[in-house]
Amino acid sequence: MFQIDRNSKTLLVDQIRNAIIARIESFQWVQGGRLPSVRALARQLGVSIFTVSSAYEDLVAQHIIESRPGAGYFILACSSVGPLKDTDTLAPPSGEHSGFLFRALDPAQFDIPVSSGYLPPAWLADAVPASVTGRLIRNTLSCGTPAPAAGSQDLRAVIARKLREVHIDASSSQIVVTMGATHGFALLRNMLLSPGDYLLVEDPSYLLLQLKLIKDRDFKIITVPRLDDGPDLAAMEAMLIKYRPKLFLTQTLVHNPVGGSTSPAKGFKLLSLSRQYDFHIIEDDTFGALASRQTLRLASLDGLDRTFYISSFSKVLSPALRLGYVAAPPAFVERLVEQKMYNLLCGSAIDETIVTYTLESGRYQRHLDALGQRVMQERSRAREWLGAAGVVFDEHGADGLFLWGRLPEQVNIPNLVEQAHQAGILLAPGSLFSNTGEYDQYIRFNVGYCNHPGFKRFLRTHIGLAHLRVVEGQSDVIDPVERPAVTV
Amino acid sequence: MFQIDRNSKTLLVDQIRNAIIARIESFQWVQGGRLPSVRALARQLGVSIFTVSSAYEDLVAQHIIESRPGAGYFILACSSVGPLKDTDTLAPPSGEHSGFLFRALDPAQFDIPVSSGYLPPAWLADAVPASVTGRLIRNTLSCGTPAPAAGSQDLRAVIARKLREVHIDASSSQIVVTMGATHGFALLRNMLLSPGDYLLVEDPSYLLLQLKLIKDRDFKIITVPRLDDGPDLAAMEAMLIKYRPKLFLTQTLVHNPVGGSTSPAKGFKLLSLSRQYDFHIIEDDTFGALASRQTLRLASLDGLDRTFYISSFSKVLSPALRLGYVAAPPAFVERLVEQKMYNLLCGSAIDETIVTYTLESGRYQRHLDALGQRVMQERSRAREWLGAAGVVFDEHGADGLFLWGRLPEQVNIPNLVEQAHQAGILLAPGSLFSNTGEYDQYIRFNVGYCNHPGFKRFLRTHIGLAHLRVVEGQSDVIDPVERPAVTV
Missing domain, CATH: 3.90.1150.10 (Aspartate Aminotransferase, domain 1)
Known part of the structure; x- marks a missing residue:
């Protein structure tokens, strides 16, 4: 028989299933042949009956073997193995x-x-604490409730607490959980821009990369040079006078890709400009936690008055999670929640639970x-x-x-x-x-x-x-x- | 000391943490007091040192206790317990x-x-198989890779296989994974409609409820009566002639809320109209799996030529998951993937993994x-x-x-x-x-x-x-x- 490896990262069920498929594909086990009984194979491999029967069930579902009641499990035609390997891969977009x-x-x-x-996976290996167990996930899956429209109250409360640690004074009712930072941008763009409006972005900027994905009908993009210590304010004022943009996108700490951070003095002037020329600011702080020199965020100076603060946990916890948030001025929260429901109703309670437990654990900081x-x-x-x-x-x-x-x-x-x-x-x-x-x-x-x-x-x-x-x-x-x- | 309950659904770490908080809040343990050592409490409760130290770490992170190196853990001022309870709840939108x-x-x-x-949670209690374990989730979290833009190849392949079981012939490269059915709609609306275009919806319809969330700038909504056996085709043709809508949204099986299914004959006429009047169809099949009488889907008749087929696993597996998909005509897949990346980059690899394992297990059907x-x-x-x-x-x-x-x-x-x-x-x-x-x-x-x-x-x-x-x-x-x- 085949070997199983208890130290492998592959689940026992999958090891057994894969070993059987390998035997069928290499014609060691042929069509019509009878598989060992569940009990016999379990005894032989030293695993539970449940493990073997799960592996067999999977193979039945995949039309590789069949169960004949009273007689056992039998291998179906070898051609049935075909569909398991789907090589019809999707080509990258041409843009x-x-x-x-x-x-x-x-x-x-x-x-x-x-x-x-x-970030490299190895750097994140211990990011999620042991309190995130299979039991926790299974409880969340079977509790049968969706994530609330704005995100769970527990998660929004712990995010608000974390924001206070970086001097951003947001109540939990100002936090709207999103499917990552990009999603936050998309919702805010839809909410804040009307057709024909101008959107101001730094150049160079990761945000410009995202915006160039699609020619959006709703707004026109204009740019201001990004310098080491923030946007070029003289150039910016000229753009403000000429185009009267409704929205400015920026990254205050460790700008992507330039790497510099906006100085507090420049941040203050930026906020003055936003009042003088009546535009809103979206501050993306996805990478801010990785800055070795922490400086003031705009949202902290501004008190979330005209600034929308965006961040994400996909980078610092795990790219497998899709979870971020917007901290919004109070007057915009309701419309933002409506925009989110219109876009995808609500988020993933699974991802929300994982992040909530992680943020509440002592390990996070x-x-x-x-x-x-x-x-x-x-x-x-x-x-x-x-x-x-x-x-x-x-x-x-x-x-x-x-x-x-x-x-x-x-x-x-x-x-x-x-x-x-x-x-x-x-x-x-x-x-x-x-x-x-x-x-x-x-x-x-x-x-x-x-x-x-x-x-x-x-x-x-x-x-x-x-x-x-x-x-x-x-x-x-x-x-x-x-x-x-x-x-x- | 306090009791722990090994049969409770609450994790041991949380039970210990909650018990300590309860003692602090009821002033049985007071500010400045020293907690039992980790080792002593672990021995006393019969749990691992790791469990107690995780509970203590959580309390440190919540500013409820502090660790004084060499001296042990001490209770901080009782006022620190405050922030744990965030009663600043978010009011429902007024719309x-x-x-x-x-x-x-x-x-x-x-x-x-x-x-x-x-669906009631009790009906879904066994929906996710035992092969979805904590180990699987932790592997996915720590493997450090995001979900691919269109969704994982494994998930798209297993969805394509399941679709063949209901006579929809889609290759995996036609499947784009979304954050639920609503998200699929939102992406398709953005992709298929230009400003001023007409969108045709049945009345009554759940889809109309969703569309009424927000006054969208990009399109105008017109309606056709929904009868027991599908849309009123005579009324529909009049609307098609008058408004030339670009898109029609419908539910073929067990319409929400009416409950009836579109007859195959009517489905065939509908597809003829879509060719004659040059519009696309979005078919929402979120609830189709619950129909006791299975009839042909439009996507099956149409061969995904002009029809976009949408479904979701949030209803039949768990509302805690946010995962659905679009099966699209081949010519539209690239633009749909771009639209998704523009909206939220990619999905949750955690949710994708859970659904992939569930669909592959024998239990799903x-x-x-x-x-x-x-x-x-x-x-x-x-x-x-x-x-x-x-x-x-x-x-x-x-x-x-x-x-x-x-x-x-x-x-x-x-x-x-x-x-x-x-x-x-x-x-x-x-x-x-x-x-x-x-x-x-x-x-x-x-x-x-x-x-x-x-x-x-x-x-x-x-x-x-x-x-x-x-x-x-x-x-x-x-x-x-x-x-x-x-x-x-």
Whole structure:
């Protein structure tokens, strides 16, 4: 018979099921053959009868075996195994921005996701405390209640408490739970913008990447340069006068991708402008917890008067969760809840329960502290070797998960991105984050992935070869991966 | 010391934490007092050191106790217990439709949710198989990958297989996983409608309830009467000629709230009209699995050519999950995925994992069969007593979770709904589902809740009192709950 491995991460039920399928596929067990009885197999493998019978039930459901009452389980025609393997995979969208996000979300696509927006799984292994058990999940599943429209009261209360720790004074009735930060943006855009309105975004910005996914009918996008210490306020005032935007999207702490944080003085001026020119601000703080230098958030200065504060737990707890929230000025909460119900009725009570238990556990703050430490360490290592390899970092005071680096002029970025892709490395070129063309030579590096030896080898080789090609005057002709012998 | 209950559904960690909080709140343990050591309490309660230390960690995080290194754990000022209880609850939106949905989603609001859209929790207790364990969830949480943009390949493959069982021939690359059926609608509306376009909906219809949440800028809603055997096709053709709608929303099986199913002949004509007048169809099959008489879906007749098929697992597995899908014509899949990424990037890998394991288990079909049986039994019991109490059912061939009944004319429906509300009973009046005024005397009854003795007493009393009031000619004056003595 086959072996089972009690130390494997694969469930026993699945191990048994997979072993049977393997035998059928390799024709060791053939059509019409009788399987061992549940009892006999359980005894032989030293597992419970329940485990074996669950595995058999699964195979029946998949039309691989059948149960003949009184006679036992029998193997159906081998062709039945077919449907289990569905190789009809979905191609990424052809758009530059949607293609990137689609690939970035699919873990099977890349071995080294150097430009991913997520933290490495190993850094999050202990993020969820042991109090999140199967029993808790099963209780939540079988209690039979949906998540309330705005999110559970417990979750909103614990979020409000956590916000007070970063000096944002929000009552739980100002918190609306969303399916992540992106979802918060989508709901606020729909709520705050009317057709023809202008939306102001920083350039470069991750938010610009998201907005470029689709040509939205409801608003026009205008941009203001993002500097190291926040948006360029002079340029911003000119845009405010000219276009009177209704909404400004920004990231105060550790801007994605630039890395700098808005200074409190600039934040104060920004809030004054919002009053003078009558626009609202959406502040995205998804990565703020990872900043080694914590400064004031706009929502804290503003008292959630004109500012909507957005954050997410998908980054710092687990990408498998889809949970974030908006802290909104009181007058907008009701409309925001209506917008959410119109969009998806309510959230996942499972995800809400997991996050509630995690935030209430003593481990959460320690986890964030450890993450911040780790980001800082990896950041300085990454910056060192990337700098030595020829990548230039022209920001000052940058911090957080992303390094925003300019590659030497002789490196052809679209080629580099494509060759990285072929080598299983995900790279996000600056063009994804900017409308200006000014950042075409940039790459956003995730410090959690860019110290990978495979990526070091890849980048050093390609920057080195690009130098050589310039010397030979053939920079656009030679493919350094396929024909390195010619260039050396 | 305090007792713990190993048979309780409350986790041991929470029992310990709650017991300590109770002692602090009742001043048995006072500020500055030292707690038993972790080891001592663990020994005394017969639990692991880890369990006690987790409870203590939670209390530290909640600022109820503090850890003094080398000295132990001490109780902080009693005022610190305060923030745990957040009584700043969020009021329901004032809109009739959003107010209803908000209340219906909050389990704390009603003892007997007679008009709920969800199945009773007890009916779903065994829906998720034992193979969904804490280990599975923890693996998913710590594997560190988001759900792919369109949903996991495994889940999309198993959904495609299940669809083939109901004669819908969809490849897995046509399946886009959504956060429930409502989310599927929202994405398709955004994708298929341009500003000024007409959207055709049946009247009455649950879909109309959802659409009335918000005045959408992007489209105008027009309606066609829903008859027992599908939409009124003559009225429909007149609307098609006059308005040329781009999209038609319908429920083929067990229409919500009417209960009837569209006949295959009518379905065929509907599809012919969609070709003749060039519109798309969204078919919502959320409740179709509960129909005792299974007929052909439009998506099956149409071969997913002009029809988008939507369904959800939140109803038949657990309302705690937020997971549904769209099966789309191939040419629309890429745009739909882009729309989803623009709206919320991706779904919850946790919810996707739970549903994948459940669908793959042998239990799923048996669970659906048992649910269908139960719905049929409760439906006939409910119809009998409601009929005897004076509620009229004028549909033929209705089936599924909802009874759509007309109350006697002398019952003032807004009063009844309000008095039910006061008595902890959720009732959905016909006006929520219709624009015409024709259904104002109707109530949507969920057969899973309307056999509750408390509701029987309530309804019989109120219909009886309404009769009496008519006799006395005071129908709008007397409140039958507060002053029954006057009327009798």
